[in-house]
Amino acid sequence: xxxxxxxxxxxxxxxxxxxxxxxxxxxxxxxxxxxxxxxxxxxxxxxxxxxxxxxxxxxxxxxxxxxxxxxxxxxxxxxxxxxxxxxxxxxxxxxxxxxxxxxxxxxxxxxxxxxxxxxxxxxxxxxxxxxxxxxxxxxxxxxxxxxxxxxxxxxxxxxxxxxxxxxxxxxxxxxxxxxxxxxxxxxxxxxxxxxxxxxxxxxxxxxxxxxxxxxxxxxxxxxxxxxxxxxxxxxxxxxxxxxxxxxxxxxx
Amino acid sequence: xxxxxxxxxxxxxxxxxxxxxxxxxxxxxxxxxxxxxxxxxxxxxxxxxxxxxxxxxxxxxxxxxxxxxxxxxxxxxxxxxxxxxxxxxxxxxxxxxxxxxxxxxxxxxxxxxxxxxxxxxxxxxxxxxxxxxxxxxxxxxxxxxxxxxxxxxxxxxxxxxxxxxxxxxxxxxxxxxxxxxxxxxxxxxxxxxxxxxxxxxxxxxxxxxxxxxxxxxxxxxxxxxxxxxxxxxxxxxxxxxxxxxxxxxxxxxxxxxxxxxxxxxxxx
Numbered sequence: 001x002x003x004x005x006x007x008x009x010x011x012x013x014x015x016x017x018x019x020x021x022x023x024x025x026x027x028x029x030x031x032x033x034x035x036x037x038x039x040x041x042x043x044x045x046x047x048x049x050x051x052x053x054x055x056x057x058x059x060x061x062x063x064x065x066x067x068x069x070x071x072x073x074x075x076x077x078x079x080x081x082x083x084x085x086x087x088x089x090x091x092x093x094x095x096x097x098x099x100x101x102x103x104x105x106x107x108x109x110x111x112x113x114x115x116x117x118x119x120x121x122x123x124x125x126x127x128x129x130x131x132x133x134x135x136x137x138x139x140x141x142x143x144x145x146x147x148x149x150x151x152x153x154x155x156x157x158x159x160x161x162x163x164x165x166x167x168x169x170x171x172x173x174x175x176x177x178x179x180x181x182x183x184x185x186x187x188x189x190x191x192x193x194x195x196x197x198x199x200x201x202x203x204x205x206x207x208x209x210x211x212x213x214x215x216x217x218x219x220x221x222x223x224x225x226x227x228x229x230x231x232x233x234x235x236x237x238x239x240x241x242x243x244x245x246x247x248x249x250x251x252x
Numbered sequence: 253x254x255x256x257x258x259x260x261x262x263x264x265x266x267x268x269x270x271x272x273x274x275x276x277x278x279x280x281x282x283x284x285x286x287x288x289x290x291x292x293x294x295x296x297x298x299x300x301x302x303x304x305x306x307x308x309x310x311x312x313x314x315x316x317x318x319x320x321x322x323x324x325x326x327x328x329x330x331x332x333x334x335x336x337x338x339x340x341x342x343x344x345x346x347x348x349x350x351x352x353x354x355x356x357x358x359x360x361x362x363x364x365x366x367x368x369x370x371x372x373x374x375x376x377x378x379x380x381x382x383x384x385x386x387x388x389x390x391x392x393x394x395x396x397x398x399x400x401x402x403x404x405x406x407x408x409x410x411x412x413x414x415x416x417x418x419x420x421x422x423x424x425x426x427x428x429x430x431x432x433x434x435x436x437x438x439x440x441x442x443x444x445x446x447x448x449x450x451x452x453x454x455x456x457x458x459x460x461x462x463x464x465x466x467x468x469x470x471x472x473x474x475x476x477x478x479x480x481x482x483x484x485x486x487x488x489x490x491x492x493x494x495x496x497x498x499x500x501x502x503x504x505x506x507x508x509x510x511x512x513x514x515x516x517x518x519x520x
Contacts, residue, residue: 085422088420097413103435113422116427165421
């Protein structure tokens with residue numbers, strides 16, 4: 001699960017060029033250039049409606065871009081010849097609303113895609129699943145159903161589910177925004193561990209503390225454009241743009 | 253004079269009960285009890301074992317068999333129609349919509365007559381099971397149109413995030429439908445589908461317009477034949493017996509639907 005297994009370390013994990021996306025007459029992304037290097041943790045912040053979640057969802061084409069280029073490990077994902085399912089299976093996504101499968105227990109949530117997509121044997125899938133459950137601090141909860149877990153536990157199961165596919169990178173779409181405040185810490189702790197292990201991460205978040213402590217790069221978006229980006233500590237301490245200052249003064 | 257609100261409510265309630273009691277007593281006095289007993293509850297057939305044995309072993313049995321076949325067939329066809337209706341391919345959607353609107357707009361009885369008489373004569377073809385088979389095909393055609401709409405609603409009630417999570421894990425569209433969407437959709441539609449099952453039980457009685465071999469008769473047909481033959485001939489006793497037997501089957505099912513719906517509401 002480390003960066004060393006990748007064929008070409010020089011290729012960026014995610015490379016977005018000139019990305020435009022509209023919903024009806026509402027232009028959400030107005031020409032985004034964005035990249036995440038291998039092993040890098042990039043945090044994306046900004047007010048709601050700034051387009052940050054849409055940008056994240058475009059990276060595995062949950063949203064269809066109107067124009068622009070998106071390369072994942074050098075592979076053009078908008079090219080109709082690209083095997084999108086194969087690319088997606090290498091990108092772990094963690095959603096704000098967890099999106100666990102409610103009709104499956106925790107173990108099945110973690111093994112189903114391993115077996116059906118990765119074609120692993122039942123036995124191997126279970127081993128991988130148990131290892132990842134342990135990693136997120138939920139060993140022993142294999143037989144629980146999502147409805148019987150707290151939000152924080154569900155989100156950690158969701159992270160374990162994504163990790164069980166051995167992804168090359170993880171995308172987090174406001175992973176703690178739907179959680180009660182006292183449950184946020186456990187989830188952030190798991191994400192910090194991942195970052196320290198060298199996982200490539202794109203994190204759309206409102207957790208400035210996490211961005212400052214863990215992020216290699218901070219991107220501030222507003223009104224469908226990237227307003228400012230740089231070292232998280234510098235951007236948070238001394239934002240260069242008026243809009244960044246205005247936003248940070250409200251959330252910090 | 254001002255009356256207390258509670259006093260007034262009690263008074264109104266008292267009057268309502270009195271009216272109900274009055275109507276019941278009046279009906280009881282007017283009714284011709286011996287005639288009712290002779291015509292609806294003739295003891296030769298009504299007092300067990302009476303005619304119950306044949307009504308159950310032939311009538312109820314066939315009714316349930318026809319219902320299960322029509323339900324299973326209808327559900328399969330309905331699933332196909334629902335998936336067609338949600339297909340991104342236009343012609344599939346139009347075809348499914350046309351089918352559903354067509355069969356929901358026709359009386360089941362008319363479709364049954366078409367199947368039993370029209371199709372057999374026009375195409376010189378008899379479905380398996382003869383005219384009963386034709387009647388069941390009609391029930392499948394009509395039932396599937398209703399069940400398709402139920403299934404479509406169930407599929408659409410599964411949150412979009414479920415599909416997104418499955419596709420993000422690399423599952424194909426078809427795999428996502430089979431593994432993630434349909435199992436959840438079926439859970440959602442169990443109560444309405446049970447209702448469809450009850451409707452089908454009752455609709456099998458329409459088969460009586462079709463000719464039957466004696467051992468093929470379903471409950472209504474059998475009861476109707478008993479109007480003219482058997483120990484209760486000349487009375488309506490067999491109809492009362494059929495009604496009781498229908499209720500014995502349907503009431504537990506409708507109760508079950510109510511219980512399932514309540515449980516589903518709680519788990520949300």
